[in-house]
Amino acid sequence: MCQSCGCGDAEIVALDIHDKVLAANDRMALHNRGHFAQRGILALNLMGSPGAGKTAIVEATSSALKGRARLGAVSGDLATDRDARRLRQAGVPALTITTGAACHLDAAMVHRALDSFRSAALDIFVIENVGNLVCPAIYDLGQAANVVALSVTEGEDKPLKYPPIFRAADLVLLTKIDLLPHLPGLSVAAFEESLSHVMPEPRIIPISARTGEGISDWIDWITDRLAASSAVPSPQGEQQT
């Protein structure tokens, strides 16, 4: 480059970064996590295909925990407010995050939604993700646990076909098991076998929101988590949201 006027060849500079592409999302997720921890709220990221029964799970959970724990929820939806409306009818303070074309929720969307729950005293906050077995797995939202709803009618091979979401799962709720008798050749064991190839410590609870089967096991799982989340002091005690 010319030393007097600065014209001429530009310098090529290489810069090593070695950082996650989603680092900004992860920072926001950490912030959300601090928000939940400070308030002793158990935040669950509920994922699964469209129609797997995510909203039905939240409805059943709210009714089973009535008088014992207060639930709040946000529902990610591309276009409608239907799920949140269903939940409000079930007595759950709920809000829709309309994502437009986006196929997943991210930490910033959840953070913005939290503003509406400022005055609500909650024990459990369910983040009902957009119905999708691929995209939601990648984004940390600040949840304490990932729960994947997998309905029996989707077939036992889904964990093998969509490994990232099941690898990220702390729990798989096998839903609609009241339909199992109508699905020859399918069994809970077949789902467990397929999960063992993608989840190092597979944890599966078969449930039916319609008959209530298995709901008490699911509630036990939540109650254990709830005890842990209210007992552990926040790692970021000073942060306010």
Add this chain to the structure above:
Amino acid sequence: MHEYSIVQALLARVEQEARARGASAVLRVRVRVGAVSGVEPELLACAYEFFRVRTLCERAELNIDRVEEQWACQACRTTVERGAVLICPRCGAPARLTQGDEIMLERIEMEVP
């Protein structure tokens, strides 16, 4: 198609780094993508072509290094074959993913006047 939002996050970070150093253009962006990260390299490349227009990365080539999926025992470090039941064949402890889930921005090459 979350590759679109991944690319937007990538471009935002690259632009931020490049501007902080007074770069006039970015010439190359190198990322590392794991086989089970949930990101499809071809879709990522396609999304990049779309979003780089009218950014500092307009002329920048995107290099994607793929990283294989690897599992090892949490306790004794024995390799557990991918696709197998994720339990250590030697000691029975659960396996852990040691690589293959990363979505990393590794390196930027830029032109600084």
